[in-house]
Amino acid sequence: MLAVLSITAPIFVLIGLGFFSARIGLVNREQARGMGAFVIHFALPALVFKALAERSLDEVLNWPYLGAYALASLSLFGFGLLLAWRWRGQSLSQSAILAMGMSVPNSGFIGYPIAVMVIGPTAGLAMALGMLVENLLMVPLALALAEAGQQQGRALTVLRETARRLLRNPLIIAIVLGLAMSLSGLRLPLVPARVVEMLAAASAPVALFVIGATLYGMKIGGMAADLAQTAIGKLILHPLLMLAALMLVPGVDPLLMVAGLLFASAPMMSVFPILGQRFGLEQRCAAALVGCTVLAFFSVSAVLALLRWQGLLPG
Template identity: 60%
Template sequence: MLEVLGITAPIFCIIGMGYLAARFSLLSREQMRGLGTFVITFAMPALVIRALALRPIAEVLNPHYLIAYVLASLGCLAVGLVVFRKLHGHNLSNSAIAAMGMGTSNSGFIGYPIALMAVGPQAGVALALGMMVENLVMIPLALALAEAGHQGGGSTLTVVRETFKRLSRNPLILAIITGGILSIAEVKLPVVPLKLIEMLSMASAPVALFVIGGVLYGTKVRGQVGEILQIGAGKLILHPLLLSLGFLVLADVEPAMMTAGLIMASAPMMSVYPILGQRFGLEGRCAAALVITTLASFITISLLLIFIKH
């Protein structure tokens, strides 16, 4: 138990420090946003390049891991659509945004820092593969479904095309492509750029956690409690459960990658979830789900680590 707390407690302490910094106005919301931009634009891309470029491509592109992660994420999306469409009677846009919260993880800001402490450098590979699934499959698909429902289904192709256009300018996607090319070409980075990448990547985890705490301050939790809890349960329980089943079926995944993947799947939804839901008037529910799920993840991830350690 103490070993698990040694992993999770520092993580959530840094989140708490970010929350307190925002609560007592040590850093403004704009400054927090600036720190988040630094992580997304510089630190995390450096981390992804380092994780991919320093490993052979056969080790990076683990097909069994990717298949299991894709199927688990799509399974959560499908369950969310059924629950919110059939049981709650919501429209496609509402259901798709709820389902996206169940099937996409905050891999970079929460999943990776915990996985790094649990399994070491291989957490970087799991992060890159998870981001490929989230950014190239889950987010475009969920947003295309939501937009189709919002516009009567008339412009799904346009939405998908525009989403991929934006993703092509995303620093994290560019980092995945760059790291993949370096890995395939077996290029050995010179000392200076390698050191620069290492320094930036080291800043990724603590700054990301600090930003999460700052974002949580001021987020209101109100209304639709039952639906919010269902989104949270889908994210924290169903997602890792489906992934564990996928790993059992596709047995050729090494234990460290399995652990990292389960931690990623057990992380709460991404911090931009309320922003993505804003276009459809769902930012309140999305923000409340983000707060509750992030707080609950301290317990669920700790229980997961206890189970793995034993």
């Protein structure tokens, strides 16, 4: 148990530090948003680029892991969509957003900082591969379905708009550039490489601090059913489905398997309320984000304890 806490405690201490800083007024919401912009536009792209550019293309395009990751996430998304839409009677828009919250983890701000403490540099590769699935498949699918629920005939419009935004997304640009460097076999000169390394090193602690500062002031209440669905789906079903998919798909590297389970046990992405705002769901999404981030301490600890019990943790 102490070994598990030695991994999870620093993560949630940093989140708590961000929350406390916002609570006492040391950091306001605009400052937290600025730090988040630094992580999204500079630190995480540098980390993703570094993880891809320093590996061969065969290692980067790990099809078994990509397939298992996509299989688990799509399966849970489909289940969550049907649960909310057909069985709970929610609108298609609300159901698609809730299903996205169940199946798309916070890979960069929480999943990676935990995984890098457990498996080291391989966590960066796992994050880059996961983001390929999340940004090119899961999020566009969820937004297209949510838009289709708002107004018939606009699904293609939202897909085109999503594609345009993805092309300008710093993380996607970093993935493309990293893949190009991997394919070419070239390496950055010393000074740019050092800059990338320094930015990448800042990603985990700043991201966790921002999560804590962002959580301050968010409210939970009157949304028990939605919170229960997203929490159970994201923190319990997603790790279980990820484990099943990783075991079913042959050839998955053991370190990537550990990373996939840790990412799946993380809460949903921090921009979940922002994506839900377009459909009038920002309060529900914010409540789910708060609840799942708090409960993630237990889900991550449980996954780490299971991995240690099975002897799958390195070292």
